[in-house]
Amino acid sequence: MATQIYLSLSVKDLNRSIEFFTKLGFTFNAQMTSADATCMIVGENIFVWLLAEKLFQAFAPNQEIADARKTTEVLISIDVESPAAVDEMVAKALNAGATNIGEAEDHDGAYSMPFADLDGHRWNVFYHDEPVVKEQNGAEAANQTQQV
Amino acid sequence: MTKQIFLNLPVKDLNKTVDFWTKLGYTFNPQFTSENATCMILGENIFAMLLVEKFFKTFIPNHEIADASKTKEVLIAIDTESRDAVNALVDKAVKAGATEHGEAEDHGWMYARAFLDLDGHGWNIMYADASLLQGQNAAEVSNHAQQA
Numbered sequence: 001m002a003t004q005i006y007l008s009l010s011v012k013d014l015n016r017s018i019e020f021f022t023k024l025g026f027t028f029n030a031q032m033t034s035a036d037a038t039c040m041i042v043g044e045n046i047f048v049w050l051l052a053e054k055l056f057q058a059f060a061p062n063q064e065i066a067d068a069r070k071t072t073e074v075l076i077s078i079d080v081e082s083p084a085a086v087d088e089m090v091a092k093a094l095n096a097g098a099t100n101i102g103e104a105e106d107h108d109g110a111y112s113m114p115f116a117d118l119d120g121h122r123w124n125v126f127y128h129d130e131p132v133v134k135e136q137n138g139a140e141a142a143n144q145t146q147q148v
Numbered sequence: 149m150t151k152q153i154f155l156n157l158p159v160k161d162l163n164k165t166v167d168f169w170t171k172l173g174y175t176f177n178p179q180f181t182s183e184n185a186t187c188m189i190l191g192e193n194i195f196a197m198l199l200v201e202k203f204f205k206t207f208i209p210n211h212e213i214a215d216a217s218k219t220k221e222v223l224i225a226i227d228t229e230s231r232d233a234v235n236a237l238v239d240k241a242v243k244a245g246a247t248e249h250g251e252a253e254d255h256g257w258m259y260a261r262a263f264l265d266l267d268g269h270g271w272n273i274m275y276a277d278a279s280l281l282q283g284q285n286a287a288e289v290s291n292h293a294q295q296a
Contacts, residue, residue: 002191002226005153006272009222043150046194059223060270061250066221071214073221073269075156075207077197121221122208124156 006039007076008049010056010065011119014038017050020118023096024089042078068120075114077124083111086125090115093123154187155224156197158204158213159267162186165198168266171244172237190226216268223262225272231259234273238263241271256280 011017014036018028021040029047032039036055040048053065066073080086087104090113094100099116112126159165162183166176169188177195180187184203188196201213214221228234238261242248249262249270257280262272 001189002194002228004227005191005194006225007155007222008225010220041149043153043193045191046150046153056220056223060220064219066214066219068221071212071219071221072208073157073214073216073219075204077154077156078150079152080150 004045004047006047006049007074008051008056008059009119009121010053011050012053013118014050014052017118020093020096020098021050024092046078048076068116068122070120072122075122075124077112077126079126079128081127083127086111086113086127089125093117152193152195154195154197155222156199156204156207157267157269158201158216159198160201161266162198162200165266168241168244168246169198172240194226216264216270218268220270223270223272225260225274227274227276229275231275234259234261234275237273241265 018038022028027041029039029041036052038050040050042048051059057065080089083106090098090104093115097118099120101116101122102114104111104113109129110126111128112124114122114124116122162185166186169176175189177187177189180197183200185197185199188198190196199207204213228237238246238248241263246263246265249264253260257278258274258276260272260274262270264270
């Protein structure tokens, strides 16, 4: 079992991205920050590397960097502590230049709202009551999880 | 702070993908499994929702699914408990149809190998001993961590 995850995302302007995510309340590991990269602390064991495109490209040789404004490889869902915190984070994101890509969803104790960041990477901020809703069939559950 | 992360990734063939990751030792949450999706348990609070493309597409209307065999939006790094575990996992992945991606990276404090899964999503499997990190400069660290 993994105890840590690091996602790497490419960004066009590292300083703008740091400013953006700072406004959302995220912090960064100064020891792991350089001119080309920073390590954003999303959770205790959850980190996102924001990489200038040329550095990202170095780790994806022979591949194009996806233009996340047009195509999507991943949707990143992260939880927060309350429905109000979902609204708050998305409001901060939109104020800071994120794109509104959908309305809030509220299903069986799961509340969520998405946004696209400055580079088009898609985030879904969610809250759900513990424990996760039980006794649903698989399709409903999958659907619901997707919407959280 | 976020306590849970769900990465949502499109896959072309859910059964093949489940078979692939099962061979690597991962398990799935049956509660979040349907013919369109499954929830792979990567860590206690780290999950990957594997979604068939038509289902993934419903979450990104007006957007294309990135062809991960040609473009990259994200690179995913997860840790394991030892260097041997890195080797064992990547060897299993390659045997199960993954493509090894780049060379093994060995920086003393960190050891990593990477592969592209059946759909081309990039995974870096790493083992890191943070106690050996002291004294390296940020640029080196960020470089090394990226290569992990």
